[in-house]
Amino acid sequence: MATSHPHTHVHVNTPCSPQDVDAFLNEAETLVAxxxxxxxxIRxxxxxxxxxxPEPAKAYDLLANLDGEGSAKPPTIYRALDFLQDTGLAHKIESLxxxxxxxxxxxxxxxxFLICEKCHGAEELHAVATNEALKAETEAAGFHMNRAVVEVRGICRDCAA
Ligand SMILES: [Zn+2]
Ligand SMILES: [Zn+2]
Ligand SMILES: [Zn+2]
Known part of the structure; x- marks a missing residue:
């Protein structure tokens, strides 16, 4: 996780991928406001x-990397993660x-999410049609969908090359 990597990684594979961490943080601030x-x-x-x-982050890795920020304890991290999920700035990948x-x-x-079984990377697909299809099919079943996280396992572009 982040400890062994220089802090330069951003996901650049989809039209919505944040290209620059600081620019995205400012955008996120506006969205939250x-x-x-x-x-x-802390958020x-x-x-x-x-x-x-570079990889999906576990809560305890985040805790270890907070550099003594505030009084960082597990509940603090989980609250921040809940907040980021509620505002749409983060997702949880349950299987990981x-x-x-x-x-x-x-x-x-x-x-x-496209989860690579070789390098353990996970990339969020720019999946606009999927949302509509899921909505239509769940509604046809008389079910009202709030949100969904789809976890697709396989081999990523880089590992397949
Ligand atoms: Zn998303
Ligand atoms: Zn891979
Ligand atoms: Zn998108």
């Missing part, structure tokens, strides 16, 4: 760590028990 919320120091720091992590930042903040989407 528009929702009537506040981007506290911003956790989002930064997610953006800089890990978190990733979301760049797809400008359109409605269901999170579709």
């Amino acid at each position: 528009r929702q009537g919320q506040r981007m506290t120091k 911003r720091k956790v989002l930064r760590l997610l953006l800089e992590s 028990n890990a978190y990733v930042a979301c760049g797809h903040t400008r359109h409605r989407h269901s999170a579709v």
